[in-house]
Amino acid sequence: MKKIFISFAIAIFAGQSFGQNVDVLFGKKLSEYKKNPKTSLIRCAADEYNQELGRKYNLESKEQFENWLAPKVAQMEKSISQNSSKKVVVTIPVVVHVIHSGQAVGSGRNISDARVQSQITVLNQDFRRMLNTPGYNSNPVGADIEIEFCLAKTNPSGGATTGIDRVNLGSTVWNESNVESILKPQTSWNPSNYFNIWVCEFGGDLDGVLGYAQFPQSSGLQGLQGPYTAETDGVIIHWAAFGSSNYVGGSYFPDIDKGRTATHEIGHFFGLRHIWGDNTSCVVNALDSNKDYCLDTPAQNTEHYDCDAIYDTCPSNAGNDMTENYMDYSNDACMNIFTQNQKTRILTVLQNSPRRASLTTSTVCSDPLAVSETGLSKDEINIYPNPVKDYLNIYSKKGLKVLRYSIYNAVGQEVLKKEVKSDSDLKISKENLGTGFFMITIYTENSSKTFKFVVE
Numbered sequence: 001m002k003k004i005f006i007s008f009a010i011a012i013f014a015g016q017s018f019g020q021n022v023d024v025l026f027g028k029k030l031s032e033y034k035k036n037p038k039t040s041l042i043r044c045a046a047d048e049y050n051q052e053l054g055r056k057y058n059l060e061s062k063e064q065f066e067n068w069l070a071p072k073v074a075q076m077e078k079s080i081s082q083n084s085s086k087k088v089v090v091t092i093p094v095v096v097h098v099i100h101s102g103q104a105v106g107s108g109r110n111i112s113d114a115r116v117q118s119q120i121t122v123l124n125q126d127f128r129r130m131l132n133t134p135g136y137n138s139n140p141v142g143a144d145i146e147i148e149f150c151l152a153k154t155n156p157s158g159g160a161t162t163g164i165d166r167v168n169l170g171s172t173v174w175n176e177s178n179v180e181s182i183l184k185p186q187t188s189w190n191p192s193n194y195f196n197i198w199v200c201e202f203g204g205d206l207d208g209v210l211g212y213a214q215f216p217q218s219s220g221l222q223g224l225q226g227p228y229t230a231e232t233d234g235v236i237i238h239w240a241a242f243g244s245s246n247y248v249g250g251s252y253f254p255d256i257d258k259g260r261t262a263t264h265e266i267g268h269f270f271g272l273r274h275i276w277g278d279n280t281s282c283v284v285n286a287l288d289s290n291k292d293y294c295l296d297t298p299a300q301n302t303e304h305y306d307c308d309a310i311y312d313t314c315p316s317n318a319g320n321d322m323t324e325n326y327m328d329y330s331n332d333a334c335m336n337i338f339t340q341n342q343k344t345r346i347l348t349v350l351q352n353s354p355r356r357a358s359l360t361t362s363t364v365c366s367d368p369l370a371v372s373e374t375g376l377s378k379d380e381i382n383i384y385p386n387p388v389k390d391y392l393n394i395y396s397k398k399g400l401k402v403l404r405y406s407i408y409n410a411v412g413q414e415v416l417k418k419e420v421k422s423d424s425d426l427k428i429s430k431e432n433l434g435t436g437f438f439m440i441t442i443y444t445e446n447s448s449k450t451f452k453f454v455v456e
Contacts, residue, residue: 088412099200115243122259175204196234211237213268216353258332271349282314294341307334357437
């Protein structure tokens with residue numbers, strides 16, 4: 001049966017050119033893309049996509065982003081070491097936009113609910129390093145990222161949703177231009193509250209591409225509020241690379257049938273780079289600055305498409321190539337590891353990057369009736385200013401006594417708690433917090449209230 005699926009997938013791939021003469025994608029000749037030598041599929045176009053966005057909107061460079069992130073990674077490493085015995089699982093709310101052209105549910109690009117659910121299952125296994133699943137590994141540097149994914153239960157209007165958004169956009173060819181100017185902007189849900197994943201059938205210059213992601217951005221830099229940032233933010237994947245044949249049958253691309261395209265692209269969404277650093281250098285310094293900025297992924301100078309052999313493309317550096325890493329190009333079945341350094345990098349992005357940090361405090365995975373806030377009103381208790389430049393102040397109306405408060409960072413770690421003994425305790429210096437997104441829960445005698453805020 002699997003041979004039938006593979007044959008059908010190859011036929012789908014071969015017939016998707018739509019007769020178009022296209023040879024450039026995201027400003028790069030298609031002939032220069034890294035392609036699977038057996039299938040000619042392009043595993044990922046995220047690096048080229050984000051370089052094109054940078055050129056088009058004058059965004060920060062890779063070097064600027066890494067310079068911004070590096071000290072925050074060091075700060076996160078310290079925080080993780082100090083809280084090594086404490087697990088804080090962050091839940092990311094997902095909406096999967098299934099883009100079709102009138103097919104019945106479960107037919108072709110209009111994939112079934114079960115196939116979408118199978119992808120969420122794979123993501124949770126992979127990001128949690130879940131025991132007794134394909135996402136588990138026994139590597140000493142293997143990491144439980146402590147991230148879980150849920151399909152949203154509340155839609156942008158406050159009503160109920162399954163988290164699967166089926167949209168009939170007709171028979172448009174989903175090439176680069178149409179995806180970025182039509183598909184994403186017309187279907188995106190607020191990316192501050194929802195992680196948008198699009199599933200469609202690529203064509204034109206995207207023919208043969210499995211998927212790509214939008215990288216996170218730093219905060220406070222010029223040029224980051226361009227028109228592209230919100231409407232296109234997320235991950236987009238060809239339907240034949242989405243879901244897992246371990247749970248749902250159907251047609252998949254050859255060897256791309258275990259849901260690892262989504263795992264790979266979501267790694268990019270959270271700031272991970274390809275394990276070989278998108279360059280052929282074997283030079284690695286203390287920051288791994290010529291590679292993927294993760295020292296516990298051994299240096300390699302090229303991508304791999306299988307785990308059939310042991311590769312060591314940088315023999316002067318310790319360790320064989322980590323072909324099983326989710327950020328290589330290996331076949332789905334042999335991918336099974338994120339490392340501790342990759343975890344630190346992901347959590348740092350979740351704490352500090354706009355539209356990544358806000359996802360951690362979104363309530364859309366709750367039932368609609370559970371979303372509304374009860375208890376104290378903002379007239380009774382509040383915080384200011386927001387964003388915080390020097391101090392965060394807690395305001396309470398006359399006669400309402402604040403007993404204590406707790407402050408948590410975007411990945412759920414408690415960074416400060418205080419019993420309020422005088423008015424001076426209601427003025428909180430940013431020096432006690434660091435920068436990024438936070439939540440504060442303020443307790444009174446009979447109630448409590450939680451606020452989100454940003455420290456610049």
